[in-house]
Amino acid sequence: MADFQANTRPFAELDRSGRTRRLRRLAEAALTAYAVPVARLTPLAHGQNTAFRVDGADGHRYVLRVQRPDGPGVAQVRAEMAWLATLRRETGLVVPQPVPTRARDLVTVVADPAVPEPRTCVLCHWVEGRFLDERLSAPQLYAVGEFTARLHLHGARMNGLDRRRVDDLTEFGRTQVDGFSATVVERAVAAAGGDERIRAAVARVRAVRAELGFGSDVFGLVHGDLHQGNYLLHRGRVHAIDFDDCGYGHYAYDLAVACAALAHLPHREELEEALLDGYRSVRPAAATTDPGVLAAFAGLRRVQLRLR
Template sequence: MADFQANSRPFTELDRSGRTRRLRRLAEAALTAYDVPVARLTPLGHGLNTTFRVDGADGHRYVLRVQRPDGPGAAQVRSELAWLAALRRETGLVVPLPVPTRGRDLVTVVADPAVPEPRTCVLCHWVEGRFVDERLSAPQLYAVGEFTARLHLHGARMNGLDRGRVDDLTDFGRTQVDGFSAAVVDRAVALAGGDERIRETVARVRAVRAELGFGADVFGLVHGDLHQENYLFHRGRVRAVGFDGCGFGHYAYDLAVAHAALGRLPQREELREALLDGYRSVRPAAATTDPEVLDAFAALRDLQLRLR
């Protein structure tokens, strides 16, 4: 009886482990679309999206991502994977390599009676490496800066992809033509309990964006969430994962995320300078590394996370 009741409860009433169990069954169904012999499926995390490690009977490992229902749609997810495939094909950067379905699609959409909405699922090859946080070194951050700059050089060429903006203020803002419109800001202030300082942050970012402009030297496709949990190291090389939040924005936004995420580490000043030095080694004339620009986008990022 207990098992029946657990299986019949609405999805929204389940705790994290209960939802993951439901999504595991959906993930198993999604894997039938791929030519991958599955030996084991292990949950990795349940945040905005839910991910599973897939151990193949062929000795290879993969990551299956079950997309959240209120996130990017199937067409936008295909664009994300198209960028990843292009990065692997056209650069030396190591990022997740998408696995196509038997029908040669980059995504599969799966429904399960125990999950309220159909879910977009993607499969990528596992990226080897280790995440580093407290023990990050200046040479490692220099390499992250180089990697980020090369990523931006490639992102400048990807204008035709169907991805949104990374700098829209809120989820509501993403539905509007202007993610910083008066209506968006008014809603954000209300959501934050009437905090009028939000208007100051928005005005500051508006001014920075206007000064930078939107040319390919400062604006293009970016990772959108490049911090210590989304870059890793293998045999001295940087690799990046977590591209599900990628979109169009100023390169300074991407760099500001990486820069600000180092703030709680005792060696933060050394690491931040190494990050910027590495970036400038590839893009020496980039206005992207200006401290005032980075501070403005870091303030925006903090506000976005607060209003999420």
């Protein structure tokens, strides 16, 4: 192994395709933990995590996710998979269905000499559907709103999972007792080159969170990244994927993320209203869909994305 490592270019110096090739070998090793006969392994995406499509010799399709090293830890990924499994079992919502390993675990940790650290991997059944984005219609956004409300109804009951807060300011903030503490804010402002608008956005969302409170009617387990790249339409139904950022937060945060992601579309206002109408048809929650509340969380989301 030492000779192999000595003659291998450092992982951090590789381009995207080079890193994906290295991770493919690790993915192949991860798949040996599952009772899935693999016919083909195809790279899908290399972003924060790396995903591979797995075509099984049994005719089924799966997605293998190789976790980024600085992301959620093993216990947190296991909690994510536990929520997905419970959602599949207890609701009619279509979300990724985790595949257990031969050891009946929902995660596996794999090391490869060409990758600098062990990686947490999960395997889920393939979720059917199409990403529509600019072709999204108001009736489809209404269905997305209904889906989101049902997700939140279930998330309200999922207390105690090992998942972080989604609406803290930064990764550093999530390690602190108060994710909006003065220290967290000062570091965020400095990281943004002294932009004082961050301080104003934090003050606004802090006030909104205090006004909303943290009861199960407004706060619970949420998706955390519900933009149109993470939900699909299939035969008139909404399917959601990529729960990697799921965690505890105000339900309004999920809605703010979904609405903000529509900003580039010419019929944004119509789509946003359809989304919120669909949500209210299942959860008539005035506070969660209040325009001022949504604007505050949208401002927080912009800051979070800027500081990633």
